[in-house]
Amino acid sequence: MQYHVKGMDCASCVGKIERALIRMPGISEVQLNFATQKLALTLAPDAATDSKDIEKTIKRLGFDVSALTNQQADGDTDSHQSVIEDEHWWQTTKGKQVIGIGLLLIAAYVVSLIFPEYGKWTFIAAVAVGVFPFARKAFALALVGLPFSIEMLMSVAAIGALIIGEAEEAAAVVFLFSVGELLESVAADRARAGIRALSSLVPKTAILLDAQGQQRQVAATSLQVNDKVLVRPGDRVSADGVIVQGVSSLDESTVTGESVPIAKTIGDDVFAGSINVEGALQVRVEKTAANNTIARIIELVEQAQASKAPTERFIETFSRYYTPIVMAIAVLVIIVPPLLMGAEWGTWLYRGLALLLIACPCALVLSTPAAIASGLAVGTRHGMLIKGGHVMELVGQVSTVAFDKTGTLTEGKPRVTDVIGFKTVDGNAEGHDTLLALFASVDATSSHPLAIAIVDHAKAANVVIPESSNAFATAGKAVHATVAGRSLAIGSPVYVAENVMLLDEQQTQIETLQNEGKTVSVLFDDQTRSVLGLVALRDELREDAQQAIAQLQKMNVRSVMLTGDNSRTAKALASQLDIEWKAELLPEDKLRLLSEMQASGKIAMIGDGINDAPALATADVGIAMGSGTDVAIETADIALLKNRVVDMANLIALSRATMRNIHQNVVFALGLKGVFLITTVFGITGLWIAVLADTGATVLVTLNALRLLRFKTGSSN
Structure with missing residues (x-):
């Protein structure tokens, strides 16, 4: 049986659904892919469970589910797209929830200013509306053996704050968490859009x-x-x-x-x-x-995204221990002294409620997203579009960066590097500008990228390009034209060698240029069969490529160039950068090499082409140049909008600074709570001090996170 599960946006969602389904009788071989939102499972014929039970369980966990038709299940891309509606974020369930809670918060603040005695009830309404879906999911997860999920943490925090009269704080926590859930959903849908874009490359x-x-x-x-x-x-x-x-x-x-x-x-x-x-x-x-090849690339992207488990959120992990421990302590504080020592119930109930307030994880909840939000803002300001907090965390742990060549380390388009004239039988050679003019004249009618580069170079040099006539092409080999009464042709060295006698020194000159990673075009006279000269072109390195590799080396990050181009060109460019390289690679070759490198640490892959999409998805962090294809940008975790290679080093530095900030925030939040937890139990501090401590921790965490906004690029942290 196969289903489409809407709202399955991360590996954590996969784990929750999988845990719930495995407990149901007769279900086995559960396979989920959050990238494609597909669920496949085997249901025994005589099982007490039926399809309605499966759908009901999934819906109870907060996801929409619908059975796939045979055509959709078999992987028909066009058919599968029909079950994925393109919704704007505000049209989704999570988007509507964020808008609703936000409007209630605004209304509550307005009412509390005009009618203070009624303001708290509006905040309570906002909490009730916002916490209900999380509480329902928390209850459903508790039934399948996950009682201390992040949803449970949020529900306990909100209800605890309501009990002690902090409805405003409870509403803020619920709103922030809802925004985080929405952002995760939007990021996941962007990744799915990349997969859908791949299928459009093949004509219908x-x-x-x-x-x-x-x-x-x-x-x-x-x-x-x-x-x-x-x-x-x-x-x-x-x-x-x-x-x-x-x-x-x-x-x-x-x-x-x-x-x-x-x-x-x-x-x-x-x-x-x-x-x-x-x-x-x-x-x-x-x-x-x-x-076909594109279908295989789509499959590779889907598989890679499904196997890439995002870093489990710190709060969720910590809540497995934090929430039950604090709740247990609060209960013990309330009942043990009165029962065992005859203490006054009112006093210890007050202390227990104060302890619940301290346990409210507002500062802890803010510790990570506040720092991440600042880091993302800095990245965006500098042209580094980072798709999510888990990406921000991972990129700082990268030990190896794999670079695509064309369009990433290089500019992605050929440029003229050499114009060389040869002496003919009469002992004369064409001058530089004359030779360039003849090249441009013959190439003027061609749409080949090399021809366009030569014509553009001639125009930029203000060379007068004469009119040509009788232009035609020997497909894939040469272009021919008549210029000023001369029958001329431009071809590759291989084609020219088959039709014209190349002198030894001419052949040596061509081989020298080719060994430098350049593509050579040769101009010859079709009538006299004499070679007039050559133009060499190369896709040149970006201006900041050498600086970027040098900065990464200072940060103890290894750099490797992976390219589908020929070994000669790759070697020539790699020698300029002092970088490791592998050439003549197909998409599956890049995946194999990345998998091998992942055995020794976190890998980032940076590329710009459609062919890079599987590698971008397979790497721990996929990074696309902003000038690249839509598919590469959609598939990648990060897009470098300014097309600067040096931003790779800036990314790692920003991530490391952000993670230091998060660690500091966690220490602030837990440290203050730890101190006041002890003082509250011993009656040294009361409810108002507990409120102040919790608010103070939130302020400290927020101010510390704002320090990240002063981050400067160009450092090698």
Whole structure:
């Protein structure tokens, strides 16, 4: 049996549902994925439990549940999206709850100013409305063996504050906790949006070719192995397959992340979602829609997000011990002295209530979110979008940062680095500007990224670009044009070597540039078959890349470059950065390497491409450059909106500062409570001092958290 569980936003939710279901007779093999909000389980045929019992139990825990159809359960992405409605945060149950409590709080403050005698009743109403869903969930969890959940902690805190007349404080605690729950839900939905965006990369339709070569438009999901499809210039490839006719260049950045299109010919593999840049192709389908490359990437992202357990919130863990101990102490304080020592009931009831007030975890509840909120605000101000408190905590524990190359360490687009002229048979060589003008003239009609880079470079250099005519392309190999009566062509070194005699010194020059990680384009005369010169291009490092790696080294954080590009280019760039590197990697290769590195510590992965999405989800912390694809940004835990590599070091420094602040806050909160717990039991301090102590701890925690707002980037904490 399979279900869609709405509101399952974290690993903690998974644990609660799993614990409840396992206790039900006849249920086994419970599998939950909070990233996709799917539940799968096995129900024995003769079990006393039925589907209604399952749904009732899940709803009692505070989640919405609906059975999946066979099509949805089998992983049809479009069908599954139909059960996930795109709601704004204020349209969700948690959003409505936050708005409702907030409005009641505002109303209570207004009423207390105008009619002080009625103000407390409005606060009590706010507490009753806000605490009810948490109390109901706490009771349901207690029935399945989790009596001291964070919901129980909040319920006890709110009710305890009401008992001693602190309705205003109780309402504030409930409101803050509701806001935290809402933010967690919003963050989880953003992650799910990333998975949904992946499916849009594969076209919905395909041009199917029948045995007679007739064209027919069909749904891409209907394609079967060995079908033949037509991929026109500018189209996305509709299925994984093999080229059986045609030559072209394909933009495979959806899979490899590399921006330069790859020349493809008969017998070469193509991936679903790739963009055909030039010539028409006929492709034989090798994999169905459910098994293509994009589908595999979606599956990898879902699996990685499901297995990534967020750091369990400190308050929830601590409450397992804190809440029952304090409640037990309060009960003992109230009944033991009167029963055993004949003490006055009124005195010890007063002390017990004061102790309950001290036990109210307002400062403790604020200790973490107040610091996290300040840290998130600082990060946002500096262009570092951090998706949640658990991410803020984890990034400071990172011991290794894995960098994608293209678009992360580099700018993500090729730039001209060298323009070199060669002497022809008459002993003359074209001048720099003349040669660049000829290159730009031939490339002017091409849409290839290398051609665009050359033309842009010529324009930036104020070179006059002559008009060309008779332009045509040898798909995936060369471009041709007539310039000032000369038949010229630009091609790759391999193509030129097959058609023109390259001199030894020319070949040596080309190899030298290629060993520096540069892509070389060669200009030659189509009539005289003589080589005129070359242009070298390279995707250059970002300006701050070297500074970022150096700062990470000072912070004792290891850096590794993982790229789908060739080894020669990777080695050249890595040598400039003094960084470890691995090249020619597919998405699954990156996952394997990350898993190996995770054995020795926390890993952060930073990338910008769709191909990086699985790695971003697999790493303990996934970080996307703001210039990257929507899928990478949605999947990642953090987005660097200013596209600065050095912000990786700033992130770690900010996280470490935030965690120090949290530890200080916990000491403040528990220290004051510990002192006044003792003084209250011995009658040294009374109810009003207890109120002051609790409020004082809250003020201290808040002021300390606000210190984080002065955090400066560029430190190596």
